[in-house]
Amino acid sequence: MSRPDTSVRVFIVEGRLTITAIKYPCAKDALHAVHKHPVLQVEVEGEGIMLPDEFMTYCADRGLKN
Numbered sequence: 001m002s003r004p005d006t007s008v009r010v011f012i013v014e015g016r017l018t019i020t021a022i023k024y025p026c027a028k029d030a031l032h033a034v035h036k037h038p039v040l041q042v043e044v045e046g047e048g049i050m051l052p053d054e055f056m057t058y059c060a061d062r063g064l065k066n
Contacts, residue, residue, distance in 0.1 A: 009043040010034060028066075031059050035066050 008030035009023045019040055024030040027044070034042060034052050042055040050058060059065075 006047075007045045010037075011040040011042070013038045013040050027059055027062075028064055031056065031064055031066050 006027060007023055007025055008027050009021050010030050010033045012020050012022060012033070014020050022033065024033065030042065033039070034055055039052045041049050041051060043049045044055070044058070047058075
């Protein structure tokens with residue numbers, strides 16, 4: 001997350017076999033979704049794929065809070 005406006009895809013578990021990928025325009029919106037929904041993984045543009053806990057730590061280290 002080199003910039004605050006980096007796009008982030010959040011993979012939300014919606015059912016037993018259903019996962020929906022939602023692309024957020026910024027990390028702050030994605031962080032809110034990670035706190036609100038059951039998330040499988042998060043993909044940050046230019047950084048790669050992370051688990052939800054890793055993404056929350058990653059955001060906290062960069063000063064983003066929900």
